[in-house]
Amino acid sequence: xxxxxxxxxxxxxxxxxxxxxxxxxxxxxxxxxxxxxxxxxxxxxxxxxxxxxxxxxxxxxxxxxxxxxxxxxxxxxxxxxxxxxxxxxxxxxxxxxxxxxxxxxxxxxxxxxxxxxxxxx
Numbered sequence: 001x002x003x004x005x006x007x008x009x010x011x012x013x014x015x016x017x018x019x020x021x022x023x024x025x026x027x028x029x030x031x032x033x034x035x036x037x038x039x040x041x042x043x044x045x046x047x048x049x050x051x052x053x054x055x056x057x058x059x060x061x062x063x064x065x066x067x068x069x070x071x072x073x074x075x076x077x078x079x080x081x082x083x084x085x086x087x088x089x090x091x092x093x094x095x096x097x098x099x100x101x102x103x104x105x106x107x108x109x110x111x112x113x114x115x116x117x118x119x120x121x
Contacts, residue, residue: 004031005038012054013047016115025058035066039073048073049081050115084108 008031011024042051052074055062062070085108095102104110111117 004028004033005041007031008033008038009041009045009047009051012051013045014054016053016117021054022058025054025060029055029058029060035062038062039066039070042070043073046077049077081108081111 008025008028011021011028014021014024038051039048042048048070052070054060055070061067088104088108092102092104
Protein backbone atom coordinates (compact mmCIF):
# COMPACT_ATOMS: atom_id res chain seq x y z
CA UNK A 1 0.00 0.00 0.00
CA UNK A 2 1.42 3.38 -1.01
CA UNK A 3 1.15 6.10 1.62
CA UNK A 4 2.17 9.48 0.15
CA UNK A 5 1.88 11.33 3.48
CA UNK A 6 4.15 8.84 5.22
CA UNK A 7 6.64 8.98 2.34
CA UNK A 8 6.72 12.76 2.58
CA UNK A 9 7.17 12.74 6.35
CA UNK A 10 10.00 10.21 6.05
CA UNK A 11 11.72 12.31 3.39
CA UNK A 12 11.55 15.34 5.70
CA UNK A 13 13.10 13.30 8.51
CA UNK A 14 16.25 12.44 6.59
CA UNK A 15 19.31 14.07 8.20
CA UNK A 16 19.43 17.71 7.16
CA UNK A 17 22.89 17.51 5.63
CA UNK A 18 22.26 14.28 3.74
CA UNK A 19 22.76 14.42 -0.01
CA UNK A 20 19.49 13.99 -1.85
CA UNK A 21 17.28 15.06 1.07
CA UNK A 22 15.65 17.97 -0.76
CA UNK A 23 15.21 15.90 -3.91
CA UNK A 24 13.49 13.21 -1.82
CA UNK A 25 11.13 15.77 -0.27
CA UNK A 26 10.32 17.38 -3.61
CA UNK A 27 9.77 13.96 -5.19
CA UNK A 28 7.50 12.82 -2.37
CA UNK A 29 5.54 16.09 -2.50
CA UNK A 30 4.83 15.63 -6.22
CA UNK A 31 2.38 12.88 -5.28
CA UNK A 32 -1.01 14.20 -4.22
CA UNK A 33 -1.13 14.13 -0.43
CA UNK A 34 -3.55 15.07 2.31
CA UNK A 35 -2.02 17.88 4.38
CA UNK A 36 -4.20 17.04 7.38
CA UNK A 37 -3.02 13.42 7.37
CA UNK A 38 0.58 14.61 7.05
CA UNK A 39 0.07 16.69 10.20
CA UNK A 40 -1.43 13.72 12.03
CA UNK A 41 1.60 11.59 11.13
CA UNK A 42 4.08 14.33 12.02
CA UNK A 43 2.38 14.80 15.39
CA UNK A 44 2.17 11.08 16.12
CA UNK A 45 5.89 10.67 15.44
CA UNK A 46 6.85 14.02 17.04
CA UNK A 47 8.61 15.30 13.93
CA UNK A 48 6.67 18.51 13.30
CA UNK A 49 9.81 20.67 13.28
CA UNK A 50 11.54 18.41 10.77
CA UNK A 51 8.49 18.34 8.52
CA UNK A 52 8.08 22.12 8.71
CA UNK A 53 11.74 22.71 7.95
CA UNK A 54 11.87 20.14 5.15
CA UNK A 55 8.79 21.48 3.42
CA UNK A 56 10.05 25.06 3.69
CA UNK A 57 13.49 24.18 2.32
CA UNK A 58 11.92 22.26 -0.56
CA UNK A 59 9.46 25.07 -1.33
CA UNK A 60 6.41 22.92 -0.60
CA UNK A 61 3.48 24.97 0.65
CA UNK A 62 0.62 23.58 2.70
CA UNK A 63 -2.86 25.07 2.85
CA UNK A 64 -2.90 28.03 5.28
CA UNK A 65 -4.73 26.24 8.11
CA UNK A 66 -2.40 23.24 7.99
CA UNK A 67 0.70 25.45 7.65
CA UNK A 68 -0.34 27.52 10.65
CA UNK A 69 -0.96 24.45 12.81
CA UNK A 70 2.32 22.86 11.73
CA UNK A 71 4.22 26.08 12.54
CA UNK A 72 2.62 26.25 15.99
CA UNK A 73 3.43 22.62 16.75
CA UNK A 74 6.99 23.04 15.44
CA UNK A 75 7.54 26.01 17.79
CA UNK A 76 6.33 23.92 20.72
CA UNK A 77 8.62 21.03 19.69
CA UNK A 78 11.61 23.40 19.44
CA UNK A 79 10.92 24.80 22.90
CA UNK A 80 10.62 21.29 24.29
CA UNK A 81 13.93 20.29 22.69
CA UNK A 82 15.60 23.31 24.28
CA UNK A 83 14.30 22.19 27.66
CA UNK A 84 15.55 18.66 27.02
CA UNK A 85 18.99 20.01 26.13
CA UNK A 86 19.09 21.92 29.42
CA UNK A 87 18.15 18.79 31.31
CA UNK A 88 20.85 16.79 29.51
CA UNK A 89 23.43 19.40 30.50
CA UNK A 90 22.23 19.26 34.12
CA UNK A 91 22.35 15.47 34.20
CA UNK A 92 25.74 15.36 32.49
CA UNK A 93 27.15 17.66 35.16
CA UNK A 94 25.70 15.52 37.96
CA UNK A 95 27.16 12.39 36.40
CA UNK A 96 30.51 14.06 35.81
CA UNK A 97 30.61 15.23 39.44
CA UNK A 98 29.87 11.65 40.54
CA UNK A 99 32.64 10.46 38.17
CA UNK A 100 30.19 8.40 36.15
CA UNK A 101 30.91 8.31 32.44
CA UNK A 102 27.81 8.60 30.32
CA UNK A 103 26.84 9.12 26.72
CA UNK A 104 23.48 10.53 25.71
CA UNK A 105 22.13 8.70 22.68
CA UNK A 106 18.76 10.38 22.17
CA UNK A 107 17.18 13.73 22.72
CA UNK A 108 19.23 16.85 22.12
CA UNK A 109 22.42 14.91 21.44
CA UNK A 110 20.83 12.93 18.62
CA UNK A 111 19.17 16.07 17.22
CA UNK A 112 22.52 17.82 16.93
CA UNK A 113 24.31 14.79 15.49
CA UNK A 114 21.64 13.96 12.92
CA UNK A 115 20.30 17.39 12.06
CA UNK A 116 22.97 19.86 13.14
CA UNK A 117 20.62 21.75 15.43
CA UNK A 118 18.30 21.44 18.38
CA UNK A 119 15.69 23.28 16.36
CA UNK A 120 15.09 20.46 13.92
CA UNK A 121 13.94 17.57 16.03
